[in-house]
Amino acid sequence: MSYLGNPPWESGITPPELIDFIASHPPGRALDLGCGSGTNVITLAQHGWQAAGIDYIPRAIRAGRKKAHHADVDVNLRVDDIIKTENMGGPYDLVLDMGCYHGLPLSLRPAYRRNLIDILDKEGTYLLYALTTEDAEHIPGVSQADIDGFSQIGRMEFFLAQLHIFAISESGDNHGIG
Ligand SMILES: C[S@@+](CC[C@H](N)C(=O)[O-])C[C@H]1O[C@@H](n2cnc3c(N)ncnc32)[C@H](O)[C@@H]1O
DSSP: OOOSSOOTTOOOOOOHHHHHHHHHSOOOEEEEETOTTOHHHHHHHHTTOEEEEEESOHHHHHHHHHHHHHHTOOOEEEEOOTTTOSOOOOOEEEEEEESSGGGSOGGGHHHHHHHHHHHEEEEEEEEEEEEBOSOTTTSSSBOHHHHHHHHTSSSHHHHHHHEEEEEEOTTSOEEEOO
16 A cells, blocks of 8 residues: 555545534544544544544654644544554544455454454444445455454443444445444
8 A cells, every 4th residue: 555646545535424423422532543644533633632543654644744733733643553553542432444444354353343342432432434345355345244243342232332334335325334
């Protein structure tokens, strides 16, 4: 993955679901997993959130810090691997993933979900934006088995209640599936 050009998913626009979430929840602590150049971290900070983002591409984090400086907001953007890191902070009121989880190899996804449970506040919300696939083994995306995997972890009552998945269908329509 390269940050030499403008990656096609780097729209620089915060999606309406996150804007709605911000409008309907008091500011708290947020973490964006695979934050890229931090567009959504900056948006959260602009609305009073204590916002952090992790991405393992140093160039993305450097770009994000520059954007945050220009926007005059205080954010915590750092280079790290969301799977390997042992200190992601938390608990967070909001954990966000826009386009990161669905690209992870299947073998790493259980570790991601375990980390998530550790860092998400019991009353917290997890927002996942992902492409869906029926064959996650071969085609990047989130399958039904993935969604079931989110429900199989420990404190599932609160977790399931807080899980929102926004999938992008093949036709390009966005719709909530969880
Ligand atoms: C499709 S991009 C989305 C970026 C950003 N969330 C956005 O919506 O603009 C996926 C991002 O996840 C990051 N990523 C993928 N696997 C990661 C990992 N294991 N640890 C940290 N970042 C990761 C990539 O570097 C990339 O910036």
